[in-house]
Amino acid sequence: MDGGPDAMNGIERLLRGGELTVEGRLTEASNATLYCRVELDGASVACVYKPVAGERPLHDFPDGTLAARELAAYAVSEAAGWRIVPCTIERDGPFGRGMVQQWIEDTDLSGAVTVLKDLRSQDAEDWCPVLAVQLSDGSDAVLAHRDGPALRRIALFDVVVNNADRKGGHLLPLADGTVLGIDHGLTFHAEDKLRTLLWGFADRELEPVERAELEKLRDDEQLAGRLAELLTRAELAAFRERIEELLAVGALPGPDGRMRPVPWPPV
Numbered sequence: 471m472d473g474g475p476d477a478m479n480g481i482e483r484l485l486r487g488g489e490l491t492v493e494g495r496l497t498e499a500s501n502a503t504l505y506c507r508v509e510l511d512g513a514s515v516a517c518v519y520k521p522v523a524g525e526r527p528l529h530d531f532p533d534g535t536l537a538a539r540e541l542a543a544y545a546v547s548e549a550a551g552w553r554i555v556p557c558t559i560e561r562d563g564p565f566g567r568g569m570v571q572q573w574i575e576d577t578d579l580s581g582a583v584t585v586l587k588d589l590r591s592q593d594a595e596d597w598c599p600v601l602a603v604q605l606s607d608g609s610d611a612v613l614a615h616r617d618g619p620a621l622r623r624i625a626l627f628d629v630v631v632n633n634a635d636r637k638g639g640h641l642l643p644l645a646d647g648t649v650l651g652i653d654h655g656l657t658f659h660a661e662d663k664l665r666t667l668l669w670g671f672a673d674r675e676l677e678p679v680e681r682a683e684l685e686k687l688r689d690d691e692q693l694a695g696r697l698a699e700l701l702t703r704a705e706l707a708a709f710r711e712r713i714e715e716l717l718a719v720g721a722l723p724g725p726d727g728r729m730r731p732v733p734w735p736p737v
């Protein structure tokens with residue numbers, strides 16, 4: 471079923487209406503991020519459940535707002551037609567309200583991130599060097615991300631949502647060459663907090679299709695209404711300003727002049 475704005479695909483229906491069972495915890499130190507299964511009428515799908523009550527307080531983001539930011543990131547990805555973020559919904563679960571996101575199987579990080587030992591070798595083609603690293607044997611190498619439209623789309627998305635935590639491990643490359651993005655709790659701050667591994671696209675001029683996508687996001691009133699439910703007024707205004715600035719500058723931003731442009735750990 472597709473078409474109308476109220477159309478719900480099968481995954482979304484399952485995530486919203488299925489019985490949710492927690493099967494495991496994914497991270498120890500940070501937020502309560504739970505690996506779960508939802509089941510409805512004999513169909514089931516794996517998912518991530520992040521209850522608001524399990525969010526660890528942060529000094530720079532208001533308490534209890536991370537799940538809403540994940541929902542806002544999903545809304546932007548869908549409204550632009552980017553399809554970067556796996557289906558993400560809000561619902562109740564065993565630990566109260568939270569965000570629930572489809573679990574993506576069979577991803578291979580080596581499709582998006584690599585370590586290059588020799589930048590002049592043939593292997594280095596199609597990769598964007600980002601960060602000097604030292605390997606365990608003491609030799610020098612460079613952390614790099616893949617060039618190309620899939621990651622470039624995510625880089626643009628990250629600017630628009632002001633992603634403060636685009637680690638390599640938050641990229642999920644699929645066998646067909648598409649790449650999905652996850653973990654968007656640290657987004658939409660009103661201040662510029664862009665922190666990412668994807669700096670290989672810095673200063674690249676926007677393509678006409680990217681300009682059209684940005685204009686679509688800027689002018690989408692349904693999206694604005696949804697974001698107004700999830701973010702503060704200042705955050706919504708900052709979202710619009712980032713889009714206007716991208717369109718005015720006409721290129722993707724770079725890391726120069728930023729205090730901590732790359733997240734730690736970077737992968």
Ligand SMILES: Nc1ncnc2c1ncn2[C@@H]1O[C@H](COP(=O)(O)OP(=O)(O)O)[C@@H](O)[C@H]1O
Pocket residue numbers: 496497500501502503518556571572573574575639640642652653654655
């Ligand atoms: N939708 C998803 N599909 C597949 N793997 C996921 C998904 N969401 C999270 N993961 C895996 O779980 C880990 C922890 O999730 P993440 O969203 O980073 O949680 P946290 O907010 O605790 O950092 C990720 O690094 C990734 O390996």
Ligand SMILES: [Mg+2]
Pocket residue numbers: 653
């Ligand atoms: Mg994470």
